[in-house]
Amino acid sequence: MTQVVVNGHASTLDEVARLAGVSKATASRALNGRSKVSAKAQAAVVDAARELGYTPNGAARSLVMQRTGSVAVILPESDERVFSDPFFARMLHAVARSLRERDLQLVLLLAQPGDEDRMLLYLRGRYVDGAIVASHHRDDRLAEHLSDLGLPCVFIGAPWIGAERVPVVDSDNAGAAAQAVRVLIDGGRRTIATIAGPRDMRAGHDRLAGWRQELDAAGLDSNRVAHGDFTEHSGTTACAELLDADGGGDIDGIFAASDLMALGAMRELGARGIRVPDDVAIVGYDDLGVAERTQPPLTTLRNPIDQMVTEAVRLLVEAIAQGGRGAPRRVVFVPELVRRDTV
Amino acid sequence: MTQVVVNGHASTLDEVARLAGVSKATASRALNGRSKVSAKAQAAVVDAARELGYTPNGAARSLVMQRTGSVAVILPESDERVFSDPFFARMLHAVARSLRERDLQLVLLLAQPGDEDRMLLYLRGRYVDGAIVASHHRDDRLAEHLSDLGLPCVFIGAPWIGAERVPVVDSDNAGAAAQAVRVLIDGGRRTIATIAGPRDMRAGHDRLAGWRQELDAAGLDSNRVAHGDFTEHSGTTACAELLDADGGGDIDGIFAASDLMALGAMRELGARGIRVPDDVAIVGYDDLGVAERTQPPLTTLRNPIDQMVTEAVRLLVEAIAQGGRGAPRRVVFVPELVRRDTV
């Protein structure tokens, strides 16, 4: 950083142009490089800009370009959850990488319940070119609001309300859960419980549905269900609940809707001296790191987050380029089974 | 939401004014309410605005007001850490609350190593009115850059470089660590080890220094040190390292530089059949929730995050109001000892 702020205020294009001895128009062209500028003028402008420490004023630029160069990631989720669920960390990491490649700035908006109005005001003020929304609850009307707003957006995971009005990138939660059940059945398990996610979240709901459907299809019992909230602790609690219920001792297979809950369950099983996979086989969901490190390593379904995010960013950039006039598209990825040692 | 986008584009103040039958000037005054407007005009404008679903264009507004109404929180930290350390969750929660009261929008910028230049570009583009920076490493030059930039900012935790050039809100890490040591000594402990944080982070460095200083002052050994990275897992590892070192069996007190590391250490002690606090007393640091839930509940130092954040936001708002011309101030909070059952 060699440039210095010359006087109190940030320097403007006008000053750069004056110092370089050209017009504002030429200075702008020289710095943006879209149009032809003589080598002499080019050099003069670049030098002047460096000397003054010039950076274009974002507001002025957005005003005329109708673009800001930044996109929002919206997480309508309590911040405890955002900061405890590895899903978000992985997702944001992928989004950041993906946006970087396209020279866009990531702006993270935490939509606390109640703070939603301010956030919508921000979005309507066009401070960002588009938004990626991930994980939200049953009563969330964000999809409708964004659609009304005409702001380009992509949802990761289908919203409950208004899903048909916005582009969605999703994974086949139900199909994946069915896959998990099939593996357990193929492994000879017959009394298969599930530790489900929250009922008011798509992922929780669909994974439970898939589990149930596959068991019903196989003519097996599908009433051993305990709900958690995707955290390790809730997995432990839910597992205890399952084991302590009527006939809980018969359980020989568990499908947990997240690896963290599977981990919690394994702790509970271990505490009771129940062996995995000898006595009870277990399949998790996510494969974001924890699954490899459990004892024994966890068989799980790989949540295709990176692929989903890449696709979401692609769709968003497309939507922005078209001015948000494209038809809502829908892309679904299929999680892959990762066999380890718990089944 | 009753308003509708009438045609393809977002509506402008000009359209609102036309519909209300007044001039742009009056419309603006009616909506912002700083100046007197007749009741009739007022009503007409408000109605028109609602009917058109008008929201002011952020770029245009920032351009003339020289304010954006949003401030950045910058976390120069790998995203794994941001999303695993409860410190950040708590901090962001407090920041969000504090900004909400002042009608400011929080914009979170994740400064991945390597992505820093883009972030600086964003800040120089004046997309935000100010920035709060938390937790950064030894070689981070952010303080200098921000100071050069003239962008109002406040650091939570003093940076290694350029701390004298920016306002800082800090906590007395060294003093708190000394306090922890004193409690252990007062409890009759004589062989006191520490599980320190990373050397290249202020909090890690200062807590270690405080521990050492207090032990030296008491004439006790200060060479039982193992380093972790504030995570639970690293606490377990570090604890094992301490116990396995020469004379590790003599240890009767441990100061861990974070509650998570203390928790990890307690797991390791438990695994070895060492009782807490009977055989080894332990003091943690942070008190952000985990400490209450350990077995037994952890004696620790309460990191005054909420107070620090409140003060930081206050200072930032002040700096923004003054156009960043105030002298760099420095405020230090003193962590409070929370006695529980591990000492």
Add this chain to the structure above:
DNA sequence: ACCGATGGTGGAATCGATTCCACCGCTGCT
């Protein structure tokens, strides 16, 4: 020697808000 293409350039319009300033019609006081 004249006539298009170019390649560069600067003036002016534009984006959408806020706000200064001049002005207008009242009221109320002398």
Add this chain to the structure above:
DNA sequence: AGCAGCGGTGGAATCGATTCCACCATCGGT
């Protein structure tokens, strides 16, 4: 009756960039 004062109003300037458009050289081709 005349004039100061004030509540309200609209025209125009302003913020700082991009870009259209008109214009001027210069160059090559007939």
